[in-house]
Amino acid sequence: MAEVTSKTASEIDEAKEKEDLKKLEAVFFVSGRFLTMQDLISHTDLNPIIIKELIEKLQEKYDKIDSAMEIVEKNNMWKMDVRKEYADIINKFATGSSEFSKAEQETLAIIAYKQPIKQSVIIKIRGNKAYDHIKKFVDLGLIKKKKIGHTYELSLSDEFHDYFGISKHNNPLKGKSEE
Secondary structure, eight states: OOOOOHHHHHHHHHHHHHHHHHHHHHHHHHHOSOEEHHHHHHHHOOOHHHHHHHHHHHHHHHHHTTOSEEEEEETTEEEEEEOGGGHHHHHHHOSSOSSSOHHHHHHHHHHHHHOSEEHHHHHHHHOTHHHHHHHHHHHTTSEEEEEETTEEEEEEOHHHHHHHTOOTTSOTTTTSOOO
8 A cells, every 4th residue: 555655645735725726716707796705615615714715825826827807805705806907898798797686786776876865765766675785785895874863874985986997076877077
């Protein structure tokens, strides 16, 4: 029987890490949306410490090879995305966003157009499902939520403008310049 040397053990560990890295990369590639640590654990069967290390390695890999892809982190959620400088190119191909459902897009559009707007008004317009939409947008940092009496006032964050590549000072959603 062959003896396991420390070299073979380290080669086995290295091969396992490469395989885990490919598994995580595949999950990011297919998801097309932000994933929580719990999502990553359930889709890869890896532990959170290993996942964190692999995310860092993927980020380094994409930086090192000067890739158009990157791993973006927002509020302890991650996704694979195209770097901002290539957004114009891919937007020509994209007919819709897989990241947000049609209902979520409609809720976000109302917030963007009417901001600042009370959450209670959004719920009256969009129904109770809008609570989930609002939570998702807050978690992603796209909207700000400020307590006003018994409800919240919702408005766009700087992250919203960055995310969608919209200038804050020339917001096409309002049809006029904001200063």
